[in-house]
Amino acid sequence: MLVTRTNLTDLAYFLAIARHRNLRRAGLELGVSASAVSHALKSFEERAGVRLINRTNRSVTLTSAGKALEESVSGSFADIGSALENLDQLRASPGGKIRINAVVDAVTLVLGPVLAELSRRHPDIEVDLVSSNRIVDVVGEGFDAGVRYGGTVPEDMIAQRLSTDLRWVVAASPRYLEEHGTPAHPNELRHHRCLGVRLGDDSIYRWEFEGPDGDFDVPIKSAMTADDSRSTLAMALNGAGLTFGLEPLFAKHVADGTLRLVLTEWITTGPGFYLYYSGRRQLPAGLRALLTIAGELKPLG
Incomplete structure (x- = not known):
């Protein structure tokens, strides 16, 4: 297959499905609907002439061809993502979209003033904030980061303190x-x-x-x-x-x-509030800017 813009887009959709094993969660990461992800996958498989994903009502798994494709291209796409994020750091003002899941009190007491200042300094950064006391898998649900009390942060995450105890x-x-x-x-x-x-x-x-x-x-x-x-x-x-x-x-x-x-x-x-994120990907520029501002303002010390 030739490397075209369409194929690169479909590869990105495929890799999101491979990471999450779920069309809805892949769509959350990509900012599109589950049906759009499904349609893109079907088109990609038709052009490639091979099935990449096995789908049932309960599960999404990779075929042998899908596993081979994931192993071949996932590293290259990760390198491309890192390169693009590095470019974003060279801009006068960072941009992009960040998705954050936070406990309700953290929004009221910490994120409110921090996000207001983030908006003033970096108007090109778009924030999608979900406030809920329900414990979620931030990676699985397509969030860039979560905010919780210190004692409840998953052990496999990188955590940054946002407040005193x-x-x-x-x-x-x-x-x-x-x-x-x-x-x-x-x-x-x-x-x-x-x-x-x-x-x-x-x-x-x-x-x-x-x-x-x-x-x-x-x-x-x-x-x-x-x-x-x-x-x-x-x-x-x-x-x-x-x-x-x-x-x-x-x-x-x-x-x-x-x-x-x-x-x-x-x-x-x-324990106070902590912002946490997966160490398996480079920290988005928007989150770095948020952490910098939180360190300066110290809404709760």
Whole structure:
């Protein structure tokens, strides 16, 4: 086959399928639909006169010809990608698109100001941000990077710190405390209306504390449950109950008196936010710029 623009494009589609073994995920990486990936593959196989992929309703596997093609061209395409990314570094302002998956609180507390500054400095960088507390495979789902709390970053990823370690606190509105009293010990939470946060695996987050004997957690019976702390914060501000979360998330409300911290003698500190990415590919210019700005601004220290 001749090396044409069409064949090079189809090779890129084929390699994305080979990496992910999934048409939808390949499409996410390439920024196209799964049907577009399927159509490109079919056309490529027809021109080549050989089947490269075996597809069923449940799996995508490489044929022997597909495996041979992947082994032959994957290294060359990786070299081309690295060369293009190196060129991007020589531009006065980096560009391109980066996809980031981040826990919700990281978007509110860290990425918001950092991405705003990234946009001002590098308007050619396009950011696709997905905020969710659901744990995802960032590589498999087509993301360039993820942002999580330090203790939850997969071990096979390269991690860069975005914040200092963070304090976790319990807060409530003055109205709620006047009506229901103020707990003096974490064990008293079972007598209060607690606002729970649902984790990505559908479990309810156990509130964490530190006492004379070390760290411990307390299961709560949620009066109301939400998917993220922004929702429970909104309910707490209106007197719905006690909420648990990062101290910086509540700071301005504590300062203006609309929230009060309770159980302050039992406050615990946990790992801060980290940005993480696969070491199997060169770091995109947009992520390098984001990390530089985060290091300069230090939104949470």
